[in-house]
Amino acid sequence: MLKPNYDIAKDRSKTKINYLDVDNEIKKIYDGKKYFLKTYGCQMNVHDSEQISSYLEMLGFARTEELANADIVVLNTCAIRENAHDKVFGYLGRCKHLKKEKKDLIIILMGCMAGQVDVVEDIEKNHKYVDIVIGPNNIFDLPKLLMEKLDKQNILVHSNSDIVPENIIYKRDSDICAWVNVMFGCDKFCTYCIVPFTRGRERSRKMECILNECKALVDSGYKEITLLGQNVNAYGKDLNLGYDFATLLENVAKLGIPRLRFVTSHPWDFTDKMIDVISKYDNIMPYIHLPIQSGSNRILKKMNRRYTKEEYITLFNKMKEKIPGVAITTDIIVGFPSETEEDFQETLDIVNYCKYDGAYTFIYSERKGTASSFMKDDVSQEEKENRLHRLNELVNKYSKESNEKLLNKVVKVLLIGESEKDKEKLYGYTETMKLVNVSCDKKEIGNIVSVNITDAKSFSLDGNIIK
Ligand code: SAH
Ligand code: SF4
Ligand code: F3S
Secondary structure, rough: OOEEEOOOOOOOHHEEEEEOOOOOOHHHHHOEEEEEEEEEHHHHHHHHHHHHHHHHHOOEEEOOOOHHHHEEEEEEEEOOOOHHHHHHHHHHHHHHHHHHOOOOEEEEEEEEEHHHHHHHHHHHHHHOOEEEOOOOHHHHHHHHHHHHHOOOOOOOOEOOOOOOEOOOOOOOOOOOOOEOOOOOOOOOOOOOOOOOHHOOOOOOOOHHHHHHHHHHEEEEEOOOOEEEEEHHHOOOOOOOOOOOOHHHHHHHOOOOOOEEEEOOHHHHHOOOHHHHHHOOOOOOOOOOOOOOOOHHHHHHHHEEEOOOOOHHHHHHHHHHOOOOOEEEEEEEEEOOOOOOOOHHHHHHHHHHHOOOOEEEEEEOOOOOOHHHHHOOOOHHHHHHHHHHHHHHHHHHHHHHHHHHHOOOEEHHHHHHEEEOOOOOOOEEOOOOHHHHHEEHHHOOOOEEEEEEEEEEOOOEEEEEEEO
């Protein structure tokens, strides 16, 4: 049984999390109790939850999927859009109700909402049934706060660290695919986005630390690593050690992991060197998520995206030309302040040009404190929904078309587990990140197999394994 502790070094990137023995007193209190952990938001939060689980299990908690059975509830929250925020407050209501019956229930708010000053103030004032609030940069404080809470009545808040923790132990959800953080925070300050406020400034991990983590994953048989950052292309800039994301990607690829991926890339600092590295290594998957957000230069400028649609298209074409078979997906926001029908048409034009393999589409949601919250949110809800609907129809048409191109072709699929819809099948992903349901023996889970594609829909493919 271990308990994390940490030494904050002057050079914050040398900060180490140390694991000490948990004393018997703590073990007696938490051993055998149950935790319920609910995760909202992006891959970064999913990975953070792997850290949260590991701490809770080290303290003696066992996981439950039933809220009613929990002794401790952790909500790992997302603040990206209003509806994410509303969902969490809805769930907190359920937790409050449960606490009326179960007086000792501990409620913990973590994730990006816990990094928002106004949310934290609201919790402290109006939601006193919440016991602990921990921002996304202070996850390693969880065990310490759980111990302090034993003799305190007030809400404990920890949410402002800018250190780069190392030596973290994760309880990974999968033994096939692993997430690896390369950096934390974001400095891009796109005007609509809350992330730089909730996760703070860009902080890169030292390359040697990332390589050590990846090497250990390769040695323990992982098949896929996904390098994570809000904008991985900015990796290394804050360290000034003479290396960048392309260097890191190449060094991880050389460790011999069968599949290497990364998310997310900002088009502004996607370098030619990165394209060269991706095309040079067979184990770097030909799949790039390249958010465009809008096809209108006027709106892109108001969003502070730092590129024009022409620059985006040049980059897009370069990728298609230099990386054979590359699949490209994107993110698009509709109804940004002052977006006209003409601006929106330009977004449709770019979708028609790029014919994306897939796209995540969103209705603009005003986030308090961001630069765009000072602009008038003047596109009506009805118009926003209408644009989203038209955009989705187009996006789905192209994702179906790109899937149909694989019909009767043989592709390599990494099999992850049983398909949720059909337990007789396994699901997995192509190199280009397309979801495939495959009829084959369960013992193939974790293998990269050749699959003949027999059916193509908008969001998935069906196929048979080839021996
Ligand atoms: N770092 C990633 C994005 C993380 S957020 C990147 O830059 O690509 C994921 C997506 O949510 C964004 O790409 C954007 O399309 C959307 N998004 C962010 N803030 C939003 C807001 N206020 N309203 C609607 N969509 C938003
Ligand atoms: Fe948000 Fe922009 Fe940073 Fe992405 S790059 S996290 S959209 S500020
Ligand atoms: Fe949400 Fe935070 Fe991710 S706001 S999208 S959980 S970085």
